[in-house]
Structure formats: structure tokens, C-alpha cells
Amino acid sequence: MNYLDFPALRPVRHLLVDPEISEIMINGAMRLFVERRGRMEEVPPAFKTSDQLDAAVEALIGMSGRAVTVLSPFVDFRLSDGSRVNVAAKPVAIDGPIVTIRRQTSGVDRLEDLVARGALTENMAKFLRACVAARLNILFSGGTGSGKTTLLGVLGHHIPATERIVVIEDTCELSFSQPNVVRLECRPPNIEGAGAIKLADLLKNSLRMRPTRLILGEVRGEEAFDLLAAMSSGHDGGFAVLHASSPMDAVSRLAMMVLGRGLPFPLSAIHSQIASAIDVIVQLAQLPDGTRRVTHVTSVEGARESEVVLQDIYTFEQHGVAADGGAGGRFLQNPALPRFMPKLRRFSPDLVAGLLDSDDRTVPAPLRDA
Numbered sequence: 001m002n003y004l005d006f007p008a009l010r011p012v013r014h015l016l017v018d019p020e021i022s023e024i025m026i027n028g029a030m031r032l033f034v035e036r037r038g039r040m041e042e043v044p045p046a047f048k049t050s051d052q053l054d055a056a057v058e059a060l061i062g063m064s065g066r067a068v069t070v071l072s073p074f075v076d077f078r079l080s081d082g083s084r085v086n087v088a089a090k091p092v093a094i095d096g097p098i099v100t101i102r103r104q105t106s107g108v109d110r111l112e113d114l115v116a117r118g119a120l121t122e123n124m125a126k127f128l129r130a131c132v133a134a135r136l137n138i139l140f141s142g143g144t145g146s147g148k149t150t151l152l153g154v155l156g157h158h159i160p161a162t163e164r165i166v167v168i169e170d171t172c173e174l175s176f177s178q179p180n181v182v183r184l185e186c187r188p189p190n191i192e193g194a195g196a197i198k199l200a201d202l203l204k205n206s207l208r209m210r211p212t213r214l215i216l217g218e219v220r221g222e223e224a225f226d227l228l229a230a231m232s233s234g235h236d237g238g239f240a241v242l243h244a245s246s247p248m249d250a251v252s253r254l255a256m257m258v259l260g261r262g263l264p265f266p267l268s269a270i271h272s273q274i275a276s277a278i279d280v281i282v283q284l285a286q287l288p289d290g291t292r293r294v295t296h297v298t299s300v301e302g303a304r305e306s307e308v309v310l311q312d313i314y315t316f317e318q319h320g321v322a323a324d325g326g327a328g329g330r331f332l333q334n335p336a337l338p339r340f341m342p343k344l345r346r347f348s349p350d351l352v353a354g355l356l357d358s359d360d361r362t363v364p365a366p367l368r369d370a
Contacts, residue, residue, distance in 0.1 A: 003079055008055040011046035022103055028096035029053040038290020050096055057097045076171045084171050108150055120294040121331050124314050130348035131280050132158045135237030141250040142284035147292035148241045166206045169217030199223040214238040224257035231277035247281040247298040251308045275303040287327040299338035
């Protein structure tokens with residue numbers, strides 16, 4: 001039975017099938033918000049009573065085989081169409097169950113789709129494809145809803161079909177068309193608090209699965225050390241996602257995660273490990289008008305004393321804000337060559353040919369001074 005046919009979900013079915021809605025946020029029975037075309041808006045409440053909402057929550061959670069309890073009031077799971085659900089219940093949710101449904105992105109299957117939407121330029125797309133072909137390790141950084149996983153998924157389709165891809169996620173969201181793909185998902189603890197399988201556990205085990213590409217859906221904590229160790233010791237061409245507001249912030253967060261594991265390493269050694277493991281940081285952001293753009297494509301040039309040396313290759317320069325809240329600007333290219341440019345030319349001479357030409361262009365939008 002399709003989850004959309006569950007009677008308890010009928011009040012929100014029109015939202016679950018609306019192609020323009022990317023996120024549904026239920027704040028108790030009386031407040032309902034959606035993200036439509038990148039902008040958040042309040043819509044009329046779908047549930048007339050708290051009992052109706054409780055029934056909908058039970059129906060959703062029941063399909064996942066999981067449960068919320070007083071001792072474990074949070075749960076994450078995915079629906080049959082790939083949409084991700086987070087539920088927070090009492091006692092932590094004071095005003096009733098909080099349900100957040102992130103719908104599976106549709107209509108973005110190729111880099112050309114992202115170029116058409118203004119997320120990046122054609123040259124940036126060619127550059128990233130060359131990075132995949134050259135087996136560079138790429139870290140996708142950005143805030144919630146900025147498009148990190150979408151871009152990772154699109155680029156992942158450019159991994160050759162001859163490779164063995166191991167995908168590790170907290171809640172499975174990524175899907176690839178290559179034949180040799182292994183998808184691993186974390187398991188939360190049971191009601192007694194036992195039996196959890198963490199990202200770090202899956203990552204360690206995946207190294208015994210003969211992967212040629214490692215993809216980590218999100219770096220959150222102790223698994224950061226294992227990821228860096230794998231990427232710097234022969235498992236190249238990997239992808240990983242991290243929540244951070246800038247490339248430098250991404251480096252700092254990685255370092256803090258490694259330090260948080262309690263290992264006796266000086267910060268300089270951790271920075272050297274990061275510089276050895278990560279080649280490219282792709283920073284994404286959701287702008288005030290709801291559009292999602294790649295704001296930085298940054299190369300990791302190495303480590304020097306107490307810092308990791310970064311060099312921007314492409315950046316997005318926002319010019320201003322229109323009267324309707326729309327954001328405009330242009331993409332800029334740094335003429336300086338990243339350290340791995342010879343490798344790109346060796347693996348993808350056709351893709352990188354002409355990439356050093358000027359790539360400035362203005363994103364159409366009515367502008368005024370910010």
C-alpha cells in the first residue's frame with residue numbers, strides 16, 4: 001500500500017504530491033509551513049484536532065518499523081519515495097508532534113539542469129566533472145537545504161560504471177544508476193538503548209568491501225577521523241557532505257570533529273591530514289530569494305604551520321537584493337591554477353581545455369544596493 005493512500009495522511013496528501021513543495025513542516029496540529037520554490041510560507045492547518053495529527057504520525061512511523069517513546073522521542077526515517085522524515089514527540093515537543101518531511105528532489109538529474117537553474121556555470125560543471133574523472137576527494141559544504149546532497153547525487157552519476165561505489169548514510173537518500181553500488185544505512189538504538197549502528201561503524205566495515213569510491217552522506221562526528229584516514233591512504237575519488245558556512249569553516253569543523261574523538265594528535269597533524277585527504281571543497285548556499293547556488297569551488301592547497309591553505313577557484317559574488325527579495329550577482333574565476341591541475345589535464349584533457357578562460361557572467365536579476 002502506498003503511504004499516500006493511508007487515511008490518516010489524507011489531510012496533507014495535497015502537500016505530499018505538490019511538485020513545487022520541497023519541505024513540509026508540521027508544528028503541532030495548528031501550525032503548518034511549507035517550502036515552495038525555495039521560499040518558506042505558512043499554509044492553513046491540515047489537521048482539525050491533535051488526535052488527527054497523532055494518527056498521521058503513527059501511520060508514518062509505523063511504516064518505518066520504528067517508534068518514539070518517552071525515553072527516545074526523536075526518530076528519523078525515509079518514505080518509499082525517498083522522502084526523509086523527522087519526528088519529535090512529547091515530552092521534548094511541547095506543543096505536540098513536530099513533523100518535518102523533506103521530499104525527494106525531482107527535476108534535477110543532470111548537471112545541465114543545475115546550470116539552467118543558475119546554480120553554477122557550464123565551466124564550473126565541466127571542472128567538477130573533471131574532478132570526478134581525476135578521482136579527487138570532494139567535500140560538499142553548506143547549510144540545511146542548500147543543495148549539497150542534490151549536487152553530490154548529480155555528480156555521482158559521472159562515476160564510471162566499472163567502479164564499486166559504497167554509499168553510507170544516516171538515512172538513505174542517495175541513489176545511483178551504476179550496477180555495483182552498495183548502500184549502507186545507520187540503525188538507531190532499540191527501546192532499551194542498545195543495538196545502534198553508527199556512521200563510524202559502517203565506514204570502518206565498508207573498507208573491507210573493496211570500494212573504489214566511498215560516499216559519506218554526512219560527516220557528523222567521530223567518523224571524520226576514519227574518513228580522512230581512508231581518503232589519505234588510497235581510497236581516492238570519494239565524496240562527503242558536511243554542514244558548514246564556508247570552506248574555511250568546513251576545515252575547522254573537520255578538525256574539531258577529529259579533536260572531539262579524544263585522540264592525542266596536535267592540531268598541526270590534524271591539519272596535515274585534512275590537506276592530504278581533501279582536494280576540493282564545494283560550498284553551496286540558499287540565497288534570500290530561495291535559489292540555491294554554488295558559492296565557492298575551493299582547492300585545498302596544503303597545510304602550513306597552524307592552518308590549512310585554501311585557494312578559491314570559482315566564487316559567486318552577490319551584488320544586491322531586488323525589491324521582491326531576489327538575489328543577483330555573478331560567478332568569478334580565479335586565474336591561479338590549483339595544485340591538482342596537472343592531474344585534471346592528464347585524466348580529462350577535453351573537459352579542462354579552456355577552463356582558464358574568463359568565466360565571469362551576471363546572473364539576471366533586478367538589483368539595488370543591499
